Amino acid sequence: MKGAGGMGGKAVVVGGGIVGLAAAIGLHRIGWEATVLERSSVLDDAGAGISLHANGMRALDALGIGGPVRKAARCQYTGGTRTPNGRWLARMDGAALERQLGTPIVGIPRAALHQMLRDALPQGVLRVGAEATAVDCSTPGQVRVTCGKAVLDADLVVAADGVGSRLRAQFFPAHPGPVHSGSTVLRAVTQRPVDLQTDFELTWGPGAEFGHIAFADGRAEWHAVINSPAGVRYPDPLAEVRRRFRGWHDPIPVLLAATQPQDVLHHDVNEMATPLPSYTVGGVAFLGDAAHAMMPNLGQGACQGLEDAVTLTAALAADPTIESALARYDNERRPRSQAVVRAARQAGRMGQQLHNPLAIAARNFALRLAPSRATMRAILRHAAWTPPRLG
Numbered sequence: 542m543k544g545a546g547g548m549g550g551k552a553v554v555v556g557g558g559i560v561g562l563a564a565a566i567g568l569h570r571i572g573w574e575a576t577v578l579e580r581s582s583v584l585d586d587a588g589a590g591i592s593l594h595a596n597g598m599r600a601l602d603a604l605g606i607g608g609p610v611r612k613a614a615r616c617q618y619t620g621g622t623r624t625p626n627g628r629w630l631a632r633m634d635g636a637a638l639e640r641q642l643g644t645p646i647v648g649i650p651r652a653a654l655h656q657m658l659r660d661a662l663p664q665g666v667l668r669v670g671a672e673a674t675a676v677d678c679s680t681p682g683q684v685r686v687t688c689g690k691a692v693l694d695a696d697l698v699v700a701a702d703g704v705g706s707r708l709r710a711q712f713f714p715a716h717p718g719p720v721h722s723g724s725t726v727l728r729a730v731t732q733r734p735v736d737l738q739t740d741f742e743l744t745w746g747p748g749a750e751f752g753h754i755a756f757a758d759g760r761a762e763w764h765a766v767i768n769s770p771a772g773v774r775y776p777d778p779l780a781e782v783r784r785r786f787r788g789w790h791d792p793i794p795v796l797l798a799a800t801q802p803q804d805v806l807h808h809d810v811n812e813m814a815t816p817l818p819s820y821t822v823g824g825v826a827f828l829g830d831a832a833h834a835m836m837p838n839l840g841q842g843a844c845q846g847l848e849d850a851v852t853l854t855a856a857l858a859a860d861p862t863i864e865s866a867l868a869r870y871d872n873e874r875r876p877r878s879q880a881v882v883r884a885a886r887q888a889g890r891m892g893q894q895l896h897n898p899l900a901i902a903a904r905n906f907a908l909r910l911a912p913s914r915a916t917m918r919a920i921l922r923h924a925a926w927t928p929p930r931l932g
Contacts, residue, residue: 549571549572549573549574550573550574550695550696550697550857550863551573551574551575551694551695551696551697552565552568552573552574552575552576552695552696552697552698552699553575553576553578553673553684553686553693553695553697553698553699554568554575554576554577554578554698554699554701555578555673555676555686555698555699555700555701555702555708556577556578556579556699556700556701556702556703556829556831557577557578557579557581557584557667557669558579558655558701558703558829559651559654559655559658559829559843559846559847560701560828560829560830560843560846560847560849560850561577561579561699561701561702561828561829562577562655562658562659562661562662562667563600563601563604563658563846563847563850563851564699564701564828564849564850564853564854565577565662565666565667565699566604566605566606566658566661566662566850567603567604567850567851567853567854567931568699568854568857569662569663569666570604570605570854570931570932571854571857571858571931571932573857575666575699576666576668576693576695577662577666577667577668578668578671578672578673578686578688579667579668579669579670579671580670580671580672580673581669581670582669582670583669584655584659584669589650589651589728589729589730589762589764589806590648590649590650590651590728590730590754590756590761590762591648591649591650591651591654591754591843592617592646592647592648592741592754592840593610593614593646593647593648593649593843593844594646594840594841594844594920594923594924595638595642595643595644595645595646595924595925595926596841596844596845596847596848596923596924596925596926597843597844597847597848598610598611598644598647599644599926599927599928600844600847600848600850600851600928601847602644602928603851603928603929603930603931604661604847604850604851604931605661606657606658606661607644609657610647610649610654610657611644611647613649613653613657613757614647614648614649614756614757615647615648615649615740615755615756615757616635616639616645616646616647616740617633617635617645617646617647617648617740617741617754617755618633618634618635618636618639618645618740619633619635619738619739619740619741620632620633620635620739620740620741620742621633621739621742621743622742622743622744622745622908623742623743623744623745623790624744624745624746624905625744625746625786625788625789625790626790627790627791630745630905630908630909631908631909631911631913631916632913633741633916634913634917635740637913637917638917638920638921638924641917641921641925642921642924642925646741646840646924648740648741648754648755648756648762649756649757650730650756650760650762668688671688671689672688672689673686673687673688673702673707673708674687674688674689675687676698676708676711676712676825678698678822678823678824678825682696682824682863683695683696683824684696684697684698684823684824684825686698695824696824696863697824697825697826697857697863697867698824698825698826699825699826699828699853700712700825700826700827700828700831700832701827701828701829701831701846702831703829703830703831703834704719704811704830704831704834705718705719706827706830706831708825708827708831709817709827709831709832712822712823712825713817713818713822716815716817716818717814717815718813719811719812719813719814719834720811720812720813720814720815721770721771721809721810721811722809722810722811722812722836722886722889723768723769723810723894724766724767724768724769724809724810724836724889724893724894725766725767725769725771725773725807725808725809725810726764726765726766726807726808726809726810726837727764727765727767727778727781727782727805727806727807728762728763728764728765728805728806729762729763729779729800729801729804729805729806730756730760730761730762730800730804731760731761731762731763731796731799731800732760732799732800732801732804733759733760733799734758734759734760735759735760735761735792735795735796735799736792736795737753737755737761737792738792739755740754740755741753741754741755743892744789744790744793745892745893745895745901746786746789747895747896747898747901748767748768748893748894748895748896749765749766749767749768749785749786749893750764750765750766750767750892750893751763751764751765751766751786751789751793752764752766753792753796761796761799763793763796763797763800765782765785765786766810766837766893767785768893768894768896769809771809772809774807775807777802778802778805778807779797779800779801779802779805780802782797782805783797810836810837811834812834812835812836812882812885812886813832813833813834813835813882814886816833816875816879816882817832817833817875819871819875820832820849820870820871820874820875821867821868821870821871824863824867826853826867826870828846828849828850828853829842829843829845829846829849829850830842830846832849832874832875832878833845833878833879833881833882834882835881835882835885835886836882836885836886836888836889837885838885838888838889838892838893839881839884839885839888839923841881841885841923842885844923844924845877845878845881848874848877848878848926848928849870849874849878851928851929851931852870852873852874852928852929853866853870853874854931855928855929855930855931855932856869856870856873856929858931858932859929859932881923884922884923891904
């Protein structure tokens with residue numbers, strides 16, 4: 542088999558989500574053969590909507606699909622953070638961010654992004670209903686993946702199988718894995734266009750957050766995050782959101798009125814509170830939530846995974862061996878992504894999860910006084926990333 546240094550190799554990507562598909566696109570761009578195994582037999586593209594910051598868009602540019610994504614997305618120029626009565630705590634200047642970073646924050650339905658990623662791959666690369674049941678790295682320079690009755694030989698396995706990664710559990714059996722963050726999220730995409738005055742908003746109340754992302758077609762994604770034990774579910778999730786956020790400012794009632802009950806998704810928010818000691822084991826590289834699942838409060842989860850995909854691809858194209866490429870990937874990605882995990886946790890604790898009235902008042906007072914450049918610096922800290930060249 543071949544390997545790195547511009548020589549085409551063979552990879553098996555476990556997980557057909559955003560990060561796994563992005564990794565497969567990158568591998569094909571540098572001449573590798575990649576097969577993507579997605580255990581779900583139906584591609585439902587759950588997840589409602591997504592915001593992509595400049596670093597995520599630059600990663601997509603490096604993969605050759607940034608242009609189509611921008612055309613399908615809505616730029617986020619207006620919005621910010623509010624209190625339940627509608628008072629502004631901080632406003633977002635998306636145009637200023639675009640001037641600083643060269644690309645705006647965009648909002649897009651996850652289903653649309655997934656479809657564009659799939660369309661960028663050759664026919665037959667993605668196998669649905671295909672579960673990787675075992676991965677064997679015992680032979681140096683070779684990885685064997687068992688998928689049903691088939692055994693796939695590869696030079697590399699890309700573990701992009703999400704927050705509940707089975708491969709992470711296999712290769713890091715002593716690691717505690719993801720833990721519940723203390724929050725749960727309910728979200729949906731409206732059935733019809735809604736009249737919104739802003740592109741993106743967050744509203745913080747005691748132990749709760751409500752936000753929206755406007756889409757290019759006039760519809761919007763909304764999310765409601767609340768402090769909650771793990772596993773709590775509601776017979777009628779939409780009715781619970783209406784009850785929990787009753788009396789909050791417009792356009793929250795409008796967004797909920799434009800939503801069908803069956804469209805509401807409900808997931809507990811889990812994160813990797815204990816960092817992985819390495820993002821590689823043998824011929825296996827861990828990417829995205831499988832490596833560094835984080836709280837959503839910085840909007841960096843998918844963006845960090847896209848950075849992973851581009852960094853891994855660039856290392857495989859440049860380094861003389863797969864072993865050295867994986868060492869470079871781990872060295873470059875682990876410190877940065879784990880720092881973002883910590884920052885996202887802190888943002889959640891000071892934002893959505895805060896429930897003490899005195900602490901909320903102090904935070905709100907500080908936000909109102911903070912100059913806009915301080916808010917911009919906070920975003921730039923994570924979004925100002927330049928992708929490596931793919932060969």
